[in-house]
Ligand code: SF4
């Protein structure tokens with residue numbers, strides 16, 4: 001646990017980054033949607049990059065193009081955003097739009113091609129809320145940010161509801177649960193796929209089992225996708241618990257700050273670092289993610305652990 005960039009650098013010294021990265025180190029980073037103010041600060045990233053360069057390694061900040069309407073949906077547009085947000089003058093920035101196929105539990109994910117020849121990279125994740133996952137940390141940064149648009153869309157599609165009318169009692173709980181107005185329950189049940197974001201809240205809310213996921217729960221989809229990204233490789237993770245907002249850095253607004261700044265965590269295990277991040281937030285601010293997003297994010301840790309991505313167990317060591 002660290003309270004400054006200098007302490008993060010000290011923590012990073014515990015990992016053999018030079019030996020693992022050899023001559024180039026891609027650093028996975030969400031560089032923020034235009035309008036959002038909560039993404040990881042370029043001044044912090046600059047310190048990490050300086051440390052990496054000091055070892056004779058070439059750092060490259062990278063992310064993937066997004067699947068929704070945004071300048072970040074195209075490589076050039078995302079590079080403009082990286083310049084606007086102060087990342088492009090830190091080091092080279094690479095935006096990946098292509099992938100290669102990796103299978104996890106019978107599902108295929110298109111992992112960012114930049115990773116294909118690599119067995120090591122670094123991941124910097126802003127810890128904040130997320131409207132569909134409850135919260136986003138390292139696992140979400142990998143699972144959504146480490147794959148192509150097609151896979152991103154697929155994970156969202158999987159969590160859309162399938163309706164079994166024979167079980168439905170028209171109680172309206174699903175309509176109440178849907179944050180996007182995609183379900184209407186009157187004398188009949190109706191659903192607008194166009195408005196549905198695939199959050200799965202309606203499926204979880206239905207007391208009769210009349211709604212099922214098209215394929216998988218969104219959190220499980222993310223955990224599987226993150227496992228695909230990490231298949232055959234390792235990473236050192238930095239979780240940034242600063243500007244802990246209600247919503248994700250993909251949101252131009254990002255919502256209010258829901259917990260005080262808690263510093264930084266460093267680990268080589270994406271499940272342990274997210275587990276520790278959640279525990280710290282719960283301890284200091286309560287179950288804020290459920291409060292603002294209506295979703296308990298904890299199951300993502302269980303899914304990820306079962307898939308072998310890491311362990312929820314951790315020792316929190318204070319770096320001074
Ligand atoms: S999956 Fe989410 S957005 Fe889609 S209908 Fe259900 S609650 Fe609404």
Ligand code: SF4
Pocket residue numbers: 167168169170171172173174175185189205206207208209210211
């Ligand atoms: S929550 Fe379930 S039972 Fe109630 S209206 Fe929706 S689908 Fe029907």
